[in-house]
Amino acid sequence: MADGVSFEVKVTGLEGVITRFNALGALDKHELMEGLGRLGQMQTPRRLEVEKTTPGGAAWKPTRDGRGALFVTGTHLARSIDYQASETEARWGTGWIGARVHQYGATITPKNAKALCFMAGGKKVFSKRVTIPAREYVGLSEANKAEMIRVAERFIGEVAGQ
Numbered sequence: 195m196a197d198g199v200s201f202e203v204k205v206t207g208l209e210g211v212i213t214r215f216n217a218l219g220a221l222d223k224h225e226l227m228e229g230l231g232r233l234g235q236m237q238t239p240r241r242l243e244v245e246k247t248t249p250g251g252a253a254w255k256p257t258r259d260g261r262g263a264l265f266v267t268g269t270h271l272a273r274s275i276d277y278q279a280s281e282t283e284a285r286w287g288t289g290w291i292g293a294r295v296h297q298y299g300a301t302i303t304p305k306n307a308k309a310l311c312f313m314a315g316g317k318k319v320f321s322k323r324v325t326i327p328a329r330e331y332v333g334l335s336e337a338n339k340a341e342m343i344r345v346a347e348r349f350i351g352e353v354a355g356q
Contacts, residue, residue: 241335
């Protein structure tokens with residue numbers, strides 16, 4: 195090439211990186227999602243039984259009688275958390291019918307009577323409606339997200355041979 199300019203770039207020492215990069219093609223994504231699903235399944239009961247906060251870190255609204263939020267249903271709810279995983283996603287939550295009330299809140303009104311009747315603080319109470327505040331428990335806190343990322347990075351690192 196008498197009239198032009200020519201460059202030749204030679205890069206060496208990347209064989210290991212290329213091998214690790216190619217190993218990612220063999221990544222068992224379903225296995226990764228299984229691990230993340232199990233982790234979410236473990237994080238949620240911890241929030242219910244230990245942290246007692248929303249995924250955003252806010253404390254749950256206390257009950258009127260001073261007992262802990264979810265004092266009766268919390269254990270059942272925590273034990274009902276399950277997960278599903280596929281190649282592309284991991285989901286966790288519960289199929290328990292009462293769970294929705296805790297996640298989103300609810301207003302209960304009488305169906306066949308003029309008022310609801312229940313015991314509160316050792317006294318019989320009548321009310322036209324009862325509002326149960328949301329006590330969000332499904333979701334990822336910042337700490338949960340960081341833990342998920344560490345698990346995924348460790349899994350990918352093991353596959354890539356790091």
